[in-house]
Amino acid sequence: MVVSGANGKIGYSDDHGQTWVLQTTPIGDALYGMSMNTSGTGFVSCNNGSPDSAKVLKTTNFGADWEIISLNVANNPTNFEVKQFGDGVLVLGDDGYVGYSADNGQSWIHHATAGGASEPRMYGGEMNGDIGYAVGWNGIIVKTTDAWQTTEIVENDWNYYSQDIIYDANGLLTLCGWYGTVAKSTDGINWEEKTISSVDSYSVSVIxxxxxxxVGDKATIFRTDDAGSSYTKIVVPAHAGTSISSLYASHFNDANNGVVTGKTAGVIYNTTDGGQTWNSHQVPGVSSSKSFYDIEFVTSQIGYVMGHGVVGAKTTDGGQTWNNITFTGMGSNDKIYSIHAFDENNIVVGSASGKIYRTTNGLDFSLITVGSGEVKDIYFQDDNHGVFVNDDGDIYYTSTGGLTADAWSAASESTGDAMNRIYETEAGVLFVSGESADASNLGTTWALMTSTDNGATWSEVSLPTTTFNPVRLTDMGGWGENLIVAGKNQVVYSGEVEGGTTPSEDAENLFFSEYIEGSGNNKALEIFNGTGAEIDLTAYSVNKANNGGEWGTAEPLTGMLADDDVYVISNAESDATVLAVADITSTMTYFNGDDVVGLFHNDVLIDVIGTYGEDPGAAWNVAGVNEATKEHTLVRKSTIGVGSLDWVASAGTDVNNSEWTVYEQNDFTYIGTHQFDGGGTPTNYTATPTFDQPSGSYTDAFDLVISCATDNSQIYYTVDGSDPSDSSTEYTTSINISANTVVKAIAYATDFEPSFIATASYTFLEDQDVSSIADLRAGSTDGSVYTLTTEAIMTYSQD
Structure with missing residues (x-):
């Protein structure tokens, strides 16, 4: 018996390992593979060492003496394996190297890069006559049919790192490799796995x-169509000139259409047939050492891929094509581990060292820092309630939108090891998966956690113990109240979870889903049906109130509106893009930014854009955008499932608390369809206070009455223009208004969030006496009131 190892050491035993003799070798480099035949001729493969030289050791007397054979190969690869076949010697090494000698090492044939462009390490080889195979990393299989005079790479369906290959007793090729894999083949092309491999899974998509x-390591995807009873292995073929090390992210819209990416040299892959075939798009500037870590779809069509600093990609057609994007505001080498998109422009991402970046235009990011770990996942249940986890095992939560570092609080529970993914069930229950708190992760303690209070507190979920694999959970998915959790070593848990109450996924009634007030006559309204049933529109109408006035003549609607469909009312002279999807054209669209538009059901108002009875001047602000109802497009967020009679609350004050996303003038991208993700549970705000006298100019004093539609609410107000709070003056009786005054009011109620602030401005006009028509003509036209104190004769003509 002969063994080899570090520092040029070789041991020899002639009594089956009972005793050993250390033999002398001429080098001090690491020794790897060894082969020796019954005649005493043997070879050892070596590290290229110092000086840098590809070589093997040879003996002809069972190792009593060794000589160095220099191979003179380009790149001087380290050689990992050597095998003998009669007088033939096969050497396998780094950078895809395969070498062969037919005369016991007297002369050599070298193929420095037989493994191809990816330059894999080659580890195992086999021969049968002149036919030979060599295997290595990245699923590379090299074949010869002429005793290694020439070689070819075999296109095959094997993608794991391979360590060795032999012919079995039945003449079948048999290879073994990483993840405990053993496979057999008759032709080296199609391989049948004979073991349950332990491939790491990094992403889960549950349809x-x-x-x-x-989706996981080595371009491997496992698909089930029978709830996990059986799996089909899918290998994603690498884009030309690249390799796939690992797939870290996936998103499937349905059982056929999906996108995957990862450590892929910047390549994004998409399939439309359930993984049978794949298309690819390569983002420039992403080297093979960099990765994309997350995919986030805002709608079924619009999605982002990020991971490598400022470089990313965006799709607007469900992943069929991708546009390259360069982001600003983040470091070029920042790793972006997680993405959460509120809508197409409002996005928050997690990075290393506690960095959280946020953008409101989809391109330019600003930074806050919370904690110090890698932000592995960040998720918002709504505009205010968010959670993120990091690789230190910490969980942070916010109930105020998370716009500043101070807005985040650390949960009291911490695992001490990486937490990787967040998932919310349809009932609003949060789950976090990660690596167990047990030593070497050999156990299930705190590997899965749950919260029913928006992430403030967490409890451990009990999991079945594993017999040998560490529990390092990486991702989750689910349907209803069922959860699928996957991780490294191909660990998969599935089961039904409890907690919470399932909200209705359907909308309560029709509501406005889009409002267009563009240039010229580019004006339109879109109404969405998300009720789960077809709706007869004859019970509905649309109306408008101009410049703070009363409702005009209603526009009755007609026809049937299918579930998940929209009804578009357009100006007859709108852009052709709008007219192409319009159901009717109507003068109801003769509105400007200061006109109120209402949707009525059986003559009862159910949704409104603008505050009825108020003239805002030019337009109302929406989501922090000034005069957004003028020369903008407003699109209702996909999480909104009910119309609002409280325009102040609906419009909101920023991108987080508004029900609307504001787009630039003449943006017709979304008209004709609406993305609806289910009504969910809206934030329970106290109704915004209302004033019985609208803003405007007055000549006489009046008593102002303030009211709130929320029962048992308390109203607080100011009359100096400052924002009120619950420490301001409480409203108990009407307020006398007799001078120029700005009144602001807020309402509070038990079990409700505070209302939005209502504002009214009152201006009093001075009554001036004039004694002649000439003085009257000379007066100001700024709204002042004049009284003529003398007689005057007026003449006029009537047509």
Missing amino acids: DEDNWYL
């Missing part, structure tokens, strides 16, 4: 109860 995708 429904039966269809799941587990």
Whole structure:
């Protein structure tokens, strides 16, 4: 018996390992593979060492003496394996190297890069006559049919790192490799796995109860269409000139259409047939050592891929094509581990060292820092309630939007090891998965946690113990109240979870989903049906009130509106893009930014854009955008499932608390369809206070009455223009207004969030006496009131 190891050491035993003799070798480099035949001729593969030289050791007397054979190969690869076949010697090494000698090392054939452009390490080889195979990393299989005079790379369906290959007793090729894999083949092309491999899974896409995708290491995807009873292995073919090390992220819209990416040299792959075939798009500027870590779809069509600093990509067609994007505001080498998109422009991402970046235009990011770990996932249940986890095992939560570092609080529970993914069930229950708190992760303690209070407190979820694998959970998916959790070593847990109450996924009634007030006559309204049933529109109408006035003549609607469909009312002279999707054209669209538009059901107002009875001047602000109802497009967020009679609350004060996303003038991208993700549970705000006298100019004093539609609410107000709070003057009786005054009011109620602030401005006009028509003509036209104190004769003509 002969063994080899570090520092040029070789041991020899002639009594089956009972005793050993250390043999002398001429080098001090690491020794790897060894082969020796019954005649005493043997070889050892070596590290290239110092000086840098590809070489093997040879003996002809069972190792009593060794000589160095220099191979003179380009790149001087380290050689990892050597095998003998009669007088033939096969050497396998780094950078895809395969070498062969037919005469016991007297002369050599060298193929420095037989493994191809990816330059894999080659580890195992086999020969049968002149036919030979060599295997290595990245699923590379090299074949010869002429005793290694020439070689070819075999296109095959094997993608794991391979360590060795032999012919079995039945003449089948048999290879073994990483993840405990053993496979057999008759032709070296098609391989049948004979073991349950332990491939790491990094991403889970759950389509429904039966269809799941587990995406992971070495371009491997496992798909089930029978709820996990069986799996089909899918290998994603690498884009030309690249390799796939790992797939870290996935998103499947349905069982057929999906996108995956990862450590892929910047390549994004998409399939439209359930993984049978793949298309690819390469983002420039992403080297093979960099990765994309997350995919986030805002709608079924609009999605982002990020991971490598400022470089990313965006799709607007469901992942069929991608546009390259360069972001600003973040470091070029920042790793972006997680993405959460409120809408197409409002995005928050997690990075290393506690960095959280946020953008309101989809391109330019600003930074806050919370904690110090890698922000592995960040998720918002609504505009205010968010959670993120990091690789230190910490969980942070916010109930105020998370716009500043101070807005985040650390949960009291911490695992001490990486937490990787956040998932919310349809009932609003949060789950976090990660690496167990046990030593070496050999156990399930705190590997899965749950919260029913928006992430403030967490409890451990009990999991079945594993017999040998560490529990390092990486991602989750689910349907209803069922959860699929996957991780490294191909660990998969599935089961039904409890907690919470399932909100209705359907909308309560029709509501406005889009408002266009563009240039010229580019004006339109869109009404969405998300009720789950077809709606007869004859019970509905639309009306408008101009410049703070009363409702005009209603526009009755007609026809049937299918579930998940929209009804578009357009100006007859709108852009052709709008007219192409219009159901009717109507003068109801003769509105400007200061006109109120209302949707009525059986003559009862159910949704409104603008505050009825108020003339805002030019327009109302929305989501922090000044005069947004003028020369802008407003699109209702996909999480909104009910109309609002409280325009102040609906418009909001920033991108987080508004029900609307504001787009630039003449943006017609979204007209004709509406993305609806279910009504969910809206934030429970106290109704915004209302004033019985609208803002405007007055000549006589009046008593102002303030009211709130929320029962048992308390109203607080100011009359100096400052923002009120619950420490301001409480409203108990009407307020006498007799001079120029700005009144602001806020309402509070038990179990409700504070209302938005209502504002009214009152201006009093001075009554001036004039004694002649000439003085009257000379007066100001700024709204002042004049009284003529003398007689005057007026003449006029009537047509």
